[in-house]
Amino acid sequence: MxxxxxxxxxxxxxxxxxxxxxxxxxxxxxxxxxxxxxxxxxxxxxxxxxxxxxxxxxxxxxxxxxxxxxxxxxxxxxxxxxxxxxxxxxxxxxxxxxxxxxxxxxxxxxxxxxxxxxxxxxxxxxxxxxxxxxxxxxxxxxxxxxxxxxxxxxxxxxxxxxxxxxxxxxxxxxxxxxxxxxxxxxxxxKEVDVAMTPEQIKAMQDSMEALSKGMATITASVQTVVSEVGAIKTDLESVKAAKVDTEKKTTEETIAAELKAAQEKTAAVEKELADLKASKSNTPNEPVRKTLSASQLLSKHGGTSAEDATDIHTFCAAVDRLNLPPGDSLKLKMQARAELGAKENV
Incomplete structure (x- = not known):
């Protein structure tokens, strides 16, 4: 087979x-x-x-x-x-x-x-x-x-x-x-020499004993190295695990800090809005601004009174006689046209 x-x-x-x-x-x-x-x-x-x-x-x-x-x-x-x-x-x-x-x-x-x-x-x-x-x-x-x-x-x-x-x-x-x-x-x-002296026999025995101790020392040294390598490996694994935990903890702390900052910013904005609303409700009503009519503006510039400006042509002629700046002259004429036109439509 x-x-x-x-x-x-x-x-x-x-x-x-x-x-x-x-x-x-x-x-x-x-x-x-x-x-x-x-x-x-x-x-x-x-x-x-x-x-x-x-x-x-x-x-x-x-x-x-x-x-x-x-x-x-x-x-x-x-x-x-x-x-x-x-x-x-x-x-x-x-x-x-x-x-x-x-x-x-x-x-x-x-x-x-x-x-x-x-x-x-x-x-x-x-x-x-x-x-x-x-x-x-x-x-x-x-x-x-x-x-x-x-x-x-x-x-x-x-x-x-x-x-x-x-x-x-x-x-x-x-x-x-x-x-x-x-x-x-x-x-x-080879046959052992029976004529060996006690000193020679003792020396051979000592040599054998030293040899055995040397072998035991070598074996113990190798086992120590193996144990030390195992301990180093364990330490490396512990350091690696601690590093992972630290990185994880740092990430969680960063996220928590960013979330807290966002919450504080939101609360500040909400408080600012509330303060604005409260301030607006406590402010007294502003006086209504009075708008002058075209005839009153014309009188203000030294022109014909409001009663004499009965139609748009008369009003425009009065404005031209004042020799006002083109912008002011055009503004008065446009306002008069709007007011007199509104009266005619009534």
Missing amino acids: LATLKFSKSSMRVQDFKLSDAGTHPNKAPFKCALFATDVPSDGPPGGAGGKKIRISSGVCDKNLHTFVGMALNIDYVNGMTDHDPRFKVAVIEKAYRSMDGNAWVEGYIYAKDFPDVVATIRYYNGLAAEHNWSEYQFGASLEMEAAVQDAEDGVLEVLEFCGTGAAILFAEAAAYKTTSFAAKNNKP
Whole structure:
């Protein structure tokens, strides 16, 4: 049966994770290691395989191994470098190939300037493993991939194709593949010299104790950083919420102030209108202005009396004799014409 599995936390064959000092770039520490052996089942079931071992043939390896190029390597400080932490990437794969002995190899570099602690940790533990043949402290690499698999007759999942998504730097003890000649796990431990002095034994015990304390300190430091990041995130969310509340409150206060100002202005206008009405009602009636007739105006200017101006022609002749300004003369004639015409119509 064909199925697609994601080996996001699978531990595959681990080979010695070797660092080189040959790099000339200050931020590149070259490495070389084997990811897995081809044509043989894994010694244990990788994560995501449903409890079954897997096998990758040479043909499938040659066809798909290039997908690891450009992918990153991560390291898991929190769990004592025995698992994967895809979010903590410290290296990149530049080259992937299968050797004549059937192992899939990758080469690349660790960002040495950015992660000096990672480089120092790998070199320290690899040194202990090489000096004392302590295989449990040998570093290797464990791949991560998405794969299409099919059940084989021997109960092993046969990988039909895969896509490499990365790898993890971890202790060799965490590997599923342990049977190749390169696996540190299979190296026979050297016999302990029974002639060791008590001082030497005590020094070795102290070294192991210091090593354990160092690992605990690293784990605690990482957990502290995680807690601090969480606290910072909480503080940022609180500041953002407070800012939103302040902006909302400021907007509401501005609207309330504008509404109050409008209400006060309306009240002032209404009061002014009321005062005007009250003032008008309390003012005594003004005397009616008396309007002079045309004959009276003519007499005022020194002309014929009102009784002699009985028709419009006589009135106009009287006005002409006064030699008044054209405007005044025209005004008198027009008013006389209006008054005499009204009398004739009665």
